[in-house]
Amino acid sequence: MxxxxxxxxxxxxxxxxxxxxxxxxxxxxxxxxxxxxxxxxxxxxxxxxxxxxxxxxxxxxxxxxxxxxxxxxxxxxxxxxxxxxxxxxxxxxxxxxxxxxxxxxxxxxxxxxxxxxxxxxxxxxxxxxxxxxxxxxxxxxxxxxxxxxxxxxxxxxxxxxxxxxxxxxxxxxxxxxxxxxxxxxxxxxxxxxxxxxxxxxxxxxxxxxxxxxxxxxxxxxxxxxxxxxxxxxxxxxxxxxxxxxxxxxxxxxxxxxxxxxxxxxxxxxxxxxxxxxxxxxxxxxxxxxxxxxxxxxxxxxxxxxxxxxxxxxxxxxxxxxxxxxxxxxxxxxxxxxxxxxxxxxxxxxxxxxxxxxxxxxxxxxxxxxxxxxxxxxxxxxxxxxxxxxxxxxxxxxxxxxxxxxxxxxxxxxxxxxxxxxxxxxxxxxxxxxxxxxxxxxxxxxxxxxxxxxxxxxxxxxxxxxxxxxxxxxxxxxxxxxxxxxxxxxxxxYSFNYPHHAVAKLKDFSKITAWYLPIKGSDSFFSLNGLSCISCNHPILYYPEFYSIQIYPVDIESIPSNDPHYEDKKRLLKNRAFEYYIRSLKSKGKYTSIEDAQRSLIREFGIELIITRSDIYLPPHLQALVKDSLEEKGFKYMILKKSEN
Known part of the structure; x- marks a missing residue:
């Protein structure tokens, strides 16, 4: 140190x-x-x-x-x-x-x-x-x-x-x-x-x-x-x-x-x-x-x-x-x-x-x-x-x-x-x-x-x-x-905010963690020697923003006969969940952002969430994340450094 x-x-x-x-x-x-x-x-x-x-x-x-x-x-x-x-x-x-x-x-x-x-x-x-x-x-x-x-x-x-x-x-x-x-x-x-x-x-x-x-x-x-x-x-x-x-x-x-x-x-x-x-x-x-x-x-x-x-x-x-x-x-x-x-x-x-x-x-x-x-x-x-x-x-x-x-x-x-x-x-x-x-x-x-x-x-x-x-x-x-x-x-909400966020993990809409797709060669990238997750933006939002981004295991998990197939596929590629959720709420389709999140997760059929956060979250906080996700029926995996 x-x-x-x-x-x-x-x-x-x-x-x-x-x-x-x-x-x-x-x-x-x-x-x-x-x-x-x-x-x-x-x-x-x-x-x-x-x-x-x-x-x-x-x-x-x-x-x-x-x-x-x-x-x-x-x-x-x-x-x-x-x-x-x-x-x-x-x-x-x-x-x-x-x-x-x-x-x-x-x-x-x-x-x-x-x-x-x-x-x-x-x-x-x-x-x-x-x-x-x-x-x-x-x-x-x-x-x-x-x-x-x-x-x-x-x-x-x-x-x-x-x-x-x-x-x-x-x-x-x-x-x-x-x-x-x-x-x-x-x-x-x-x-x-x-x-x-x-x-x-x-x-x-x-x-x-x-x-x-x-x-x-x-x-x-x-x-x-x-x-x-x-x-x-x-x-x-x-x-x-x-x-x-x-x-x-x-x-x-x-x-x-x-x-x-x-x-x-x-x-x-x-x-x-x-x-x-x-x-x-x-x-x-x-x-x-x-x-x-x-x-x-x-x-x-x-x-x-x-x-x-x-x-x-x-x-x-x-x-x-x-x-x-x-x-x-x-x-x-x-x-x-x-x-x-x-x-x-x-x-x-x-x-x-x-x-x-x-x-x-x-x-x-x-x-x-x-x-x-x-x-x-x-x-x-x-x-x-x-x-x-x-x-x-x-x-x-x-x-x-x-x-x-x-x-x-x-x-x-x-x-x-x-x-x-x-x-x-x-x-x-x-x-x-x-x-x-x-x-x-x-x-x-x-x-x-x-x-x-x-x-x-x-x-x-x-x-x-x-x-x-x-x-x-x-x-x-x-x-x-x-x-x-x-x-x-x-x-x-700043340098102590991981602790602040995890304290509210029981509310699914306020989970703070890292998520990424399981497939693809770009699952990880190296930021000048610092291992990070390959996503468009860190998913460490302030809890009060009520936003969460979760990526599905595979785009092909969307049924081809889904009437909104192309829209969902485009959203997945752009990873624009937050924009999508907020737009749904503004159109009155859901009464709250939390409802929109849960519905979106069900629609995309997410089964497995992989997180790589050992650099940022201490082990006991990772355990809280893991327990919270598994309680909600998600399979969860923590990648170790050797698995980069």
């Missing part, structure tokens, strides 16, 4: 150093001076972002021969470099030199931060009892598998990936930042498998960058102990409301109990937004601080309508203020980014997403047509209620600091306006055009990180200027309350 811990820890630190040094060298190569102390937090953040974008863009273009979403990063960065080089900068003293610690102390702090973040991820992903890796969430194993495939085949479009991948492809560009970094670190030999690369290098790297970004905001405002405060603020979530299960309006409450520590998928938009805030404070970059906003859709396309409207408002503002150079620069990049995104969704259309749709049609499909306007408004009302305690604290903070910062200064001289405009315009766009985004997706992907960072920005701006210790203490308690309870609830 210790050897595994130390080996992967060295790999993680090596990867971070590689990214930082790459960013530093590139900035030196283009003769860009940040005006920051070398080891200050903003400098490290800029090196991290530069290194990440450089490695991902170069690798994706090389391996895909130019057929990649990251093509649009090049004109944005090229124009940014051109405008930066064209601008006249006077020599200035590096920022933070007067308050930065010695290089040795700063390196020690960074090393401890890296070690702490790595330890957190190692603890949640390693089974100490059985000395083996466990799956934090089925999605992570799936994306580790996809990362290996896109690197091996050199394609981002799921249309060209192997059959076991195309049935559930990544839908958002942000996935490809994770996937390419995962493949890069695996290929360089820094990680032994793509799963280890994703969970023990890529996600910790993003979280490290977020903490550094928040620490940078604190340093710009001369905050004390910025790293400790950044660790607390990076855990910002909604406030826990114990009675939410009994209140209809809080039906999506779990969406708000997330942060980069407990829900790794919001790390990308969180990082982009936080980095934009930091860049806007750096004197040398402040002139063109809005250009990085163009990279936001690279995180999530669900923010596309809000991004378009907010960007149009910014363009109008620049034109009316006669800032024509900035206007044309932003407009050029805006057009390039929009065209690239539409082309991306044209080329990556799959059968699931209706391949006949155009790029615009697919984008609208991803952006909405799913929920009513009333539900969208209700969800934003939830957001307001959950963050109300924070807003009250911010009001008192501003009242304490009103002599230092006016409302006009906070709204117009800082990036806060962009966040407010984006969220409001998003609501208006979906309400007027009736192209609603999935409410949970929008608030998870954009609303939560944007609102959290808005609060963080205000706190880092106002906290250093208030003398009221009661207000400061109340905010600290609020942060701790927000930090402790939501992640504990989330991790109930």
């Amino acid at each position: 210790w050897l595994t811990f130390i080996t992967n820890c060295i790999g993680f630190i090596t990867a971070v150093v590689l990214i930082v040094v790459s960013g530093f060298v590139l900035l030196k190569l283009f003769k860009i001076k940040t005006g920051l102390a070398l080891l200050s937090y903003p400098s490290i953040l800029i090196y991290l972002l530069t290194g990440i974008l450089a490695w991902v863009t170069a690798t994706s273009i090389f391996l895909t021969r130019g057929k990649t979403i990251f093509l649009f990063v090049i004109p944005v960065i090229a124009l940014y470099l051109f405008l930066f080089r064209k601008s006249k900068h006077t020599e200035e003293q590096p920022i933070f030199n007067s308050i930065s610690p010695s290089p040795a102390l700063q390196l020690l702090k960074l090393a401890l931060l890296l070690l702490g973040i790595y330890t957190f991820f190692f603890v949640i992903s390693y089974d100490f009892q059985n000395n083996a890796w466990q799956i934090v969430h089925g999605d992570y194993l799936y994306y580790a598998k996809v990362a290996w495939h896109i690197g091996k085949h050199g394609v981002e479009s799921a249309v060209f990936l192997p059959p076991e991948v195309t049935t559930n492809p990544p839908l958002f560009p942000y996935h490809y930042i994770e996937l390419w970094l995962t493949y890069i670190f695996y290929t360089l030999g820094i990680a032994s498998t793509t799963y280890v690369s994703l969970l023990l290098i890529v996600y910790p790297l993003f979280l490290f960058s977020i903490v550094i970004a928040i620490a940078s905001l604190l340093m710009f405002n001369r905050g004390r102990f910025p790293l400790i405060q950044a660790l607390l603020l990076s855990s910002l979530t909604g406030i826990y409301i114990p009675i939410y299960k009994h209140v209809h309006i809080f039906r999506y409450i779990d969406t708000f109990f997330i942060n980069p520590w407990s829900y790794f998928k919001i790390s990308i938009p969180f990082l982009f937004l936080a980095s934009y805030l930091v860049i806007s404070f750096i004197p040398r970059f402040k002139t063109y601080k809005y250009l990085p906003l163009l990279l936001l859709p690279l995180g999530y396309t669900t923010i596309f309508p809000a991004w378009c409207i907010a960007s149009a408002g910014l363009l109008l503002y620049l034109w009316l203020r006669k800032k024509h150079t900035k206007f044309w620069a932003f407009l050029f990049c805006f057009v390039v980014c929009t065209a690239s995104i539409l082309l991306f969704y044209t080329f990556t259309a799959t059968e699931v997403m209706q391949a006949t749709q155009s790029g615009i049609g697919r984008l609208l499909t991803l952006s909405g047509l799913r929920l009513s306007f009333n539900i969208t408004i209700g969800s934003f009302l939830q957001l307001g209620l959950l963050y109300a305690p924070w807003l009250v604290c911010i009001f008192f903070l501003w009242k304490e600091s009103r002599k230092v910062y006016s409302v006009q200064y906070l709204l117009w001289q800082e990036p806060i306006t962009y966040f407010i405009a984006s969220i409001i315009s998003g609501v208006l766009a979906w309400g007027i055009l009736q192209t609603q985004v999935d409410t949970v997706q929008f608030i998870t992907n954009f609303g939560v990180p944007a609102s959290a960072l808005l609060i963080i920005l205000l706190l880092t701006k106002l906290l250093p200027n208030t003398k009221n210790h009661i207000v400061k203490g109340g905010i600290l308690l609020l942060v701790l309350f927000s930090f402790v309870i939501p992640p504990i609830r989330h991790f109930t």
Whole structure:
């Protein structure tokens, strides 16, 4: 266990150093001076972002021969470099030199931060009892598998990936930042498998960058102990409301109990937004601080309508203020980014997403047509209620600091306006055009990180200027309350979720295990040395999703005279049980998903279930799975390692 811990820890630190040094060298190569102390937090953040974008863009273009979403990063960065080089900068003293610690102390702090973040991820992903890796969430194993495939085949479009991948492809560009970094670190030999690369290098790297970004905001405002405060603020979530299960309006409450520590998928938009805030404070970059906003859709396309409207408002503002150079620069990049995104969704259309749709049609499909306007408004009302305690604290903070910062200064001289405009315009766009985004997706992907960072920005701006210790203490308690309870609830379903799932095995609809066909040469595949089951997606669902996928022994077990023979055969090949079950329920054929599952199992005549889960489930949990299945009349077999 210790050897595994130390080996992967060295790999993680090596990867971070590689990214930082790459960013530093590139900035030196283009003769860009940040005006920051070398080891200050903003400098490290800029090196991290530069290194990440450089490695991902170069690798994706090389391996895909130019057929990649990251093509649009090049004109944005090229124009940014051109405008930066064209601008006249006077020599200035590096920022933070007067308050930065010695290089040795700063390196020690960074090393401890890296070690702490790595330890957190190692603890949640390693089974100490059985000395083996466990799956934090089925999605992570799936994306580790996809990362290996896109690197091996050199394609981002799921249309060209192997059959076991195309049935559930990544839908958002942000996935490809994770996937390419995962493949890069695996290929360089820094990680032994793509799963280890994703969970023990890529996600910790993003979280490290977020903490550094928040620490940078604190340093710009001369905050004390910025790293400790950044660790607390990076855990910002909604406030826990114990009675939410009994209140209809809080039906999506779990969406708000997330942060980069407990829900790794919001790390990308969180990082982009936080980095934009930091860049806007750096004197040398402040002139063109809005250009990085163009990279936001690279995180999530669900923010596309809000991004378009907010960007149009910014363009109008620049034109009316006669800032024509900035206007044309932003407009050029805006057009390039929009065209690239539409082309991306044209080329990556799959059968699931209706391949006949155009790029615009697919984008609208991803952006909405799913929920009513009333539900969208209700969800934003939830957001307001959950963050109300924070807003009250911010009001008192501003009242304490009103002599230092006016409302006009906070709204117009800082990036806060962009966040407010984006969220409001998003609501208006979906309400007027009736192209609603999935409410949970929008608030998870954009609303939560944007609102959290808005609060963080205000706190880092106002906290250093208030003398009221009661207000400061109340905010600290609020942060701790927000930090402790939501992640504990989330991790109930996260790194401990196999135990949580097996506890409910008596309910057949909530069985959590691995299933696979008995026949076929592809029953198993090797994921870079990690033996896995050959299926389109890990079948380790959260129990509350009420979903289960079970594959029949043989397609030929379906009688040829069955009136639905072709439909069933197609479903079996695509392994689309969950979609099928949900569609049956929506058509009113069954009163519940559980009824549909049981009926589907009877129709397909499943007799034998084989599972290969000894890597992920301890023996006593496997025994519970076995007993539960045999009680229901299924034959059950556990494959040993030697039977691969």
